[in-house]
Amino acid sequence: MPTDVPEDRLNNEEKAAKCDSMTLSSTPTVRRGSTPLPIKHQLKREEAVHDDCDWTSGATGPSASPISFTLALDDTPTVSVEGRPDGPLRIALLGQNGVGKSSLSVALAGDLDSTASVDSEGEGYVRTVTVDDEESTIIIFDNWRQDLSALQCEVCVLVFSVTDRRSFHRTAQLRLLLRETQPQTPIILVGNKSDLVRTREVPSQEAMSSAALFNCLYLEISASLDHRTPELLECAVRLARGQSPWPPGTSAEDMCGGQRESITSRAKRFLSSLVPRYPREREVGKFLRQKSRSCHDLGAL
Numbered sequence: 342m343p344t345d346v347p348e349d350r351l352n353n354e355e356k357a358a359k360c361d362s363m364t365l366s367s368t369p370t371v372r373r374g375s376t377p378l379p380i381k382h383q384l385k386r387e388e389a390v391h392d393d394c395d396w397t398s399g400a401t402g403p404s405a406s407p408i409s410f411t412l413a414l415d416d417t418p419t420v421s422v423e424g425r426p427d428g429p430l431r432i433a434l435l436g437q438n439g440v441g442k443s444s445l446s447v448a449l450a451g452d453l454d455s456t457a458s459v460d461s462e463g464e465g466y467v468r469t470v471t472v473d474d475e476e477s478t479i480i481i482f483d484n485w486r487q488d489l490s491a492l493q494c495e496v497c498v499l500v501f502s503v504t505d506r507r508s509f510h511r512t513a514q515l516r517l518l519l520r521e522t523q524p525q526t527p528i529i530l531v532g533n534k535s536d537l538v539r540t541r542e543v544p545s546q547e548a549m550s551s552a553a554l555f556n557c558l559y560l561e562i563s564a565s566l567d568h569r570t571p572e573l574l575e576c577a578v579r580l581a582r583g584q585s586p587w588p589p590g591t592s593a594e595d596m597c598g599g600q601r602e603s604i605t606s607r608a609k610r611f612l613s614s615l616v617p618r619y620p621r622e623r624e625v626g627k628f629l630r631q632k633s634r635s636c637h638d639l640g641a642l
């Protein structure tokens with residue numbers, strides 16, 4: 342597994358840092374997904390869109406196992422936060438443009454009118470959440486645009502779109518950079534847009550394997566449909582607290598066990614339950630098979 346970070350990519354991150362003076366540790370700024378970005382950000386967005394990520398990462402094609410909520414490796418991924426952080430828990434969403442970070446941060450922020458604060462000063466959604474009967478204040482950072490080494494957060498959520506292979510490659514790059522700059526920060530790999538089944542480019546199995554390489558969680562969600570976003574939020578909060586991502590008293594087996602059966606096998610099971618299994622039907626089947634065989638042997642007619 343490569344550990345060296347390509348120098349040009351690091352330079353890009355440095356360039357991005359120079360272009361932008363925002364810092365996470367200072368007062369956070371807030372941006373809604375629909376808020377137009379300043380020109381300099383739009384330019385950076387363009388650059389990122391045209392950023393050529395030519396990483397090969399295995400087979401493409403239809404998803405072998407469309408598991409939507411999965412633990413990649415073991416049930417206790419590296420949790421590096423020593424003790425409980427004092428301040429708000431910072432959750433940073435990173436990923437290529439258009440993968441759904443803004444949509445996800447809004448989904449994670451919940452009901453903005455009552456639970457999250459969005460103002461013109463910051464760049465993050467602040468809300469109070471109760472996870473496992475414990476209240477925590479969290480800040481969700483939608484879009485980190487600076488040098489990754491300056492990123493300060495308790496959990497990094499690397500988002501890609503399952504319909505965009507390049508965005509998946511981008512998360513691999515980001516993970517390498519993060520492991521270089523802050524190896525202790527827990528990472529959650531998130532495959533968004535799982536609702537777009539027909540245009541999927543990244544099979545679940547491949548994403549899981551990739552996450553396993555980095556010993557991080559993999560979750561498949563749909564920010565638009567708010568599918569699995571509550572689970573993501575809970576996992577992120579627990580990891581940020583320095584806990585296991587799963588609810589107390591449960592394990593990865595408990596969490597994923599009920600979802601192991603793929604949609605394909607569920608569909609097969611459903612279809613086979615529709616096929617009549619009466620003796621008369623069997624008789625008809627036998628007759629048809631005989632007839633069919635007889636077509637190959639005209640002498641039998």
Ligand SMILES: Nc1nc2c(ncn2[C@@H]2O[C@H](COP(=O)(O)OP(=O)(O)OP(=O)(O)O)[C@@H](O)[C@H]2O)c(=O)[nH]1
Nearest residue numbers: 374438439440441442443444533534563564565566
């Ligand atoms: N079908 C589907 N579309 C989604 C989902 N999440 C986001 N989108 C759409 O994807 C597009 C991009 O979403 P954004 O949330 O703006 O993505 P982003 O990563 O914040 O993009 P930038 O702000 O450019 O970095 C929008 O049209 C969203 O409606 C999803 O789960 N399913």
